[in-house]
Amino acid sequence: MSIRIASIQLNSQTDIEQNLTIIEKAINHAANEGARLVVLPENACLMGRQSELAARFDEVAQRLGKMAKSAKVHLMAGTLPCPTRPDGTPVPNERSRQTSLVFDDTGEQIARYDKIHLFRATVNDSTGNYDESKTFEAGDTLVVAPLHIDGQVVRLGLMxxxxxxxxxxxxxxxxxxxxxxxxxxxxxxxxxxxHWQMLLQARALDSQCMVIGSTQGGTHHIGSRTRQTWGHAMIVNATGEIVASTERTECSQMGFEMVMADFDTKAQKQIRENMPIFECFRI
Structure with a gap:
């Protein structure tokens, strides 16, 4: 039996409430189309001004859990800036952790992953230099969350x-x-x-896992600045084949784009058996 997965593309701005309204519409739309797992993009609830959202972390996390419960879906809730570490201690120096939360279809939080690799690059765009370490503290723990969906256990690795x-x-x-x-x-x-498409395909081939890429897309207005993101939400199967893609940067007038694909445990198992790369691994 297959499990339907929805990957959501957003164009989040600096109004948290407006972003949450669009997120709820997207989740409900995905549920109405049969999705059992919905994946939101990074910074889903806010682009820029992360300290504002960090101050509301618990409240917003609870609201996202309620959305999952109401829609009866498992929800990988993109990312939220969390002012505390998993052990409850505050993140020092006025920084936070870039955190992914996973909720089951009862609204219970079942996993948390703190981003390990913080973005640092010089890019030929209006921002120029990016260094997430100025805002965030890196996590140090890998997370795989077991999802109990329709009598199956599917394990979700978090990046x-x-x-x-x-x-x-x-x-x-x-x-x-x-x-x-x-x-x-x-x-x-x-x-x-x-690089976006190639990286998703490469990681699918490296791991022989289905990879769900959920993205921000379009122009984001952050005070007097603007930022451009690539969009193109995409789902890639374990052979590196693109099975769904928005094929665009901008979002529709609804405020979101969505692509869907079915995950078939037996089909992926056969792919792994046909080419057992992890049994051949020697390094």
Whole structure:
């Protein structure tokens, strides 16, 4: 039996309430189309001004859990800036953790992953230099979350954006039992155009997992600045084949784009048996 997965593309701005309204519409739309797992992009609830959202972390997390419960879906809720570490201690120096939360279809939080690889690059765009370490503290723990969906257990390996550039992370998630890997992202337009599709396909081939790329897309107005993200939400199967893609940067007037694909446990198992790369692994 297959499981329907929805990957959501957003154009989040600096109004948290408006972003949450669009997110709820997207989740409900996905549920109405039969999705059992919905994956949101990085910075789903807010682009820029992360301290504002961090101050509301608990409240917003609870609201996202209620959305999952209401729609009766499992929800990988993109990312939220969390002011505390998993052990409850505050993140020092006025920074936070870039955190992915997973909720089951009762609204219970069942997993948390803190982004390990923080984006640092010089990009030929209006921002120029990016360094997430100024805002965030890196996590240090890999996470694979078991999802109990329609009598099946499907294991979701968690990545965030820049993590997708590190093949070893995808391989370790597979070794930990991952069937699917989620990649909520906010790729710059330049780096996304150059690398987004190739990276998702490469990580799918590295891990022999289905990879769910959920993205920000379009122009984001952050005070007097603007930022361009690449969009192109995409789902890639374990052979590296693109099985769904928005094929565009901008979002529709609804405020979101959505692509869907069916995950078939037996079909993916056959792919792995036909080419047992992890049994051949020697390094």
């Amino acid at each position: 965030i954006c820049f993590d997708v550039r590190f093949a070893t992370l995808a391989q370790r998630l597979r070794q930990m039992g991952a069937d699917i890997i989620s990649v909520p992202a906010a790729f710059t337009h330049r780096t996304g155009q150059a």
